Amino acid sequence: MVVGQDYTNHRVCRQRHASPGKSGSRPRHLRYTTQYRRPRPGPGAGYPYLRSLPPAMPASSPFANPAPDTGLLRAELAAARAALAEAQARATYYQQLFEQQHRAVLIIGNGCYTDCNGTALRLLGLSRRDQLLGQPVGSFSMPVQPDGRPTPARIAEVLDQVRRLGWGRFAWLGRRHTGEEFWEDVVVTCIREAGQELFHVSWEDTSDRPPRAGSSYESENRLQLALAATHSGVWISHLTAGYTYCDQRARALLGAAEAICPHEALLPLLHPDDLPRLRAAFRQARRERQPFDVEFRVQHPTEGLRYLMAMGQVQFDAQQRPVRITGLLRDITDRQRTRLELIRKSELLEQMLRHLPLILGRFDRQGRILELVGAGLRHLHTTDNEGVGRQAGYLMQDMQEPIAQVLTGQHVRFVARGQVQGQPVYLQCFGFFDESQQCGVIFSINATESELSKERLRTEKEFSERLLNHSLDAIAACDQHGSVTAWNHIMERLSGVPASTMLGQQLPEFPVFAGDTAQGAALRSILSGQNTPHYNVPFHCHNQDCEANLLPLPMPEGSAYGVLVVIRDVTQRNQLAAEATRLQLRRQQEILSAVLEAQEAERRRIAEGLHNGVGQLLYAAKLSLPAGPEVQATRAVLEEAIRATRTISFELTPGVLADFGLKTALEELFKRIPHQHLPVQLHILNLPPRLPAPVEMAAYRIVQELLNNMLKHARATTALVRVAYRNQALHLAVHDNGVGFEPATGPQPGLGLPSIRNRVELLQGTLQLTSRPGQGTTVQITIPDTPAPEG
16 A cells, blocks of 8 residues: 545545445545546546446347337447547546556555556656556555554454545655655545445645644654754654564664664664663563663764663553554754763862862851862862851852852952961952852962962062162162163163263263154153153164163162162074074964864754754754643743854854855944944945955954943943955954053953953054943954065
């Protein structure tokens, strides 16, 4: 028996095929397009079950009139010939309908195929009728139907239903001559003619056709979408027959070659260590008559070791005997590997806490300690969890303020200083608030030795700087007013001015420290009160390459600083290092380029996972909801989640940038900005259709990062972004009227400037940042469309 799925084109006129006892009636599943009389067909014409109809009555029949009138006989003969011609034409018409309709047609009699049309041969992959005719019913069907019943039993049930009702319609799992399985939608009509029972079978292959809305297969399609989204397959294990049916996905997950396999053929695919657990789960499900789910491993022929989850339930017959197990098979390889990786990381963290001077503390919203563990507690003379229930920071009062910041949701990084039993203790700490557990977390490492070492180094450094007065470098010093207080003999030789002349003179007025030089600007910044040393300031003097180190010198007043200047001749060193520097710069640019490329690749991978994984799961969940107002809110939440997933995917990997260029990508980016929070204007001038891909990507990421910083930190009310192309370079200008900051010394949380600088330097561009507290921020960037050649 052969089956299919589409019902739309089954339109055939068959008045002669009415069921016995309903003369002249039409089967309800047939639709008529034209009404015809019912002439008696001639011999050999039309359907095979019409070929046995008798011809028109001959003139020599004993029932003819004994003395017919010649004219009347001629008229009757002409009428009979016309009726015969009409019957032959009608029989030819029905034969053409039988042969030419797009649905496959089979005639079944005495349990065999007795006739077929060309469409049936084509869909079954046959070339001749004798390959089909005479074959028993079910020869071109799968041995087991999807409901788990053998095909012969299913055929008997279907034919019995058709005998009782006159017709039937159902789905079937067929098999072509090549062995390929396919889905069919079948319409069967029972025909009784001259005491003979025939079955007219009309079917269609619908394996690759999407179901019509509202059809009975729409739910099946949704189920298949859900199975595909969750990487799941269907399996049916027939316990009495000893074989298992697997759909295409289940076969792909197991690595099985056949849809129907004996149980023994599947055992080599299963990991031997997991067989006892599988058998125990099945036995328990049979004994307790409860659904089961069990995880196991398979040795996939092509993909290696895979982790699967089998879910299902044992089914029983009328005598309460187990007959089959029906269930789903799901691929959990990625989840299992992630879980194992988390276990490994947890074990690693536990080992670190046991053997390294680390401390892990967790505390609730009231600041009470929930957990306090780690080998670093030994330096604080306490043990694991000894302080549970007490206020966090009781060991070191220096931690109270950072703990309060953590409880407000901030990330903090700080060094806690205190004393334990009269000894100084330093803890390098990092803290954050764990939203999932609703607790604060601070991870600390005992940095006492390193901090004490730093203090010793600072002391030694100050002592060393004083010793520079006796070094071979050129050394000069001035007080807080700029008057020269020291001028060694190397400085005399370098400058050509004796110490007797320079002592008491203004050092900022010396030509080497003119205001338009880097060393002059550094000198004036220290004299103005900025306690910031300036190291290795390069300058050129008397055909020599020099470097100046300018160090603040605390004055006795305590609030002012003089300046210690150390100058050395680095001409030869610069010449030797020039080549090495050039090679190192090239290497650094290559590494930076690889890092940025890896970041973009990771963003694309995450975006694809969100779009193809989470997005599809949400969409499948939405489709699985029944219609009705009671789930309207749930549907709205799912739609919002789908939109959020798409937005995150777009922000991670803007496909519009690669497809349409920088201008379109920026316009699309600005459409996604919540303008009710920050009105932003975008001006694009003379931008060519396309720029080199690295330039476009860098410009897009820079604008994206700066806009994110505005929304998070600037507290601005207006912002302006200008993008222009001139003189073979791309010019970006981003301005906001926010709170601003001090670029030289002020904190810059979350600005992302290192990332922006790296991108600009990689493309050999320039970046200028202008900002003042309360006066907003302006960032100007220039990127050449073709990087300059390396010297």
